[in-house]
């Protein structure tokens with residue numbers, strides 16, 4: 001039986017993407033060869049990379065606006081250090097919003113390169129909300145934020161206006177909602193949530209911010225080198241890029257990011273309404289900052305844990321336990337999660353009321 005997969009990442013992808021990907025593993029484009037055994041310089045794979053790069057910009061509304069899309073390796077964790085390497089001046093400084101574990105990890109890497117100014121932090125409240133009312137120093141080399149905090153289930157609903165470059169880790173909500181993406185100068189996202197299998201990181205960068213910090217940058221960490229090589233500086237993670245392309249094509253066929261956002265709003269609303277209605281549960285994140293991707297919630301009475309866990313497992317739900325730093329439950333309802341699966345979870349939550 002196919003499970004209702006609430007895993008935070010690697011995570012659910014559209015069923016048709018799994019099917020097309022499996023076909024390509026056996027016979028890619030009727031070539032008689034697997035996608036896994038052809039040269040990355042072959043005409044067929046170059047076409048995949050070109051389309052993936054163009055479609056990423058298209059979905060974000062950034063075509064023709066001076067941006068480049070890259071599919072790199074090393075995960076979002078490598079982007080944590082590539083951002084300062086490419087943007088922070090020698091003896092420079094960068095401003096960071098500390099909204100969760102991944103933001104903290106990004107800050108840790110930036111400290112290798114220069115001063116980091118933490119403009120706001122919700123650490124004291126175990127990151128249950130997005131810090132607000134912060135000032136961004138105008139003399140920082142860039143401002144960094146995390147649009148969606150996968151572990152804590154919070155999501156930035158607004159982004160600051162500033163004259164310095166804005167860098168955003170969108171790993172867990174890329175392609176999930178329509179924003180004015182031209183407000184961002186550097187966006188990065190590990191593929192393994194809303195885009196594809198683990199193994200590639202989407203980087204979308206405004207070219208004009210690069211090459212200005214005066215640092216000598218090792219080739220693999222230099223965005224400019226990757227742009228020049230059209231995202232093929234070395235062997236790219238071919239399968240991850242291909243599956244990411246299939247997912248982006250699926251998003252486009254749904255009507256693009258705005259159409260997917262509508263479905264995501266409906267799914268999140270269904271689940272949050274039940275969390276707020278059901279006296280057995282409570283949400284973990286501040287209401288105004290609730291994530292539409294990772295819904296964190298707790299049982300009001302820990303004695304009900306065993307019964308609830310049995311119920312959702314019997315219903316075919318998988319991947320629901322929360323991250324150890326928050327406890328409780330986390331329902332990751334990424335783009336590919338059908339609303340019918342969310343209804344299954346809501347029904348289980350309702351059923352618990354009749355069992356305790």
Ligand SMILES: Cc1ncc(COP(=O)(O)O)c(C=O)c1O
Nearest residue numbers: 075076077102150169171172190
């Ligand atoms: C928001 C966010 N940033 C960064 C990361 C780290 O990503 P990676 O494992 O690709 O390095 C994660 C992983 O879950 C994440 O959720």
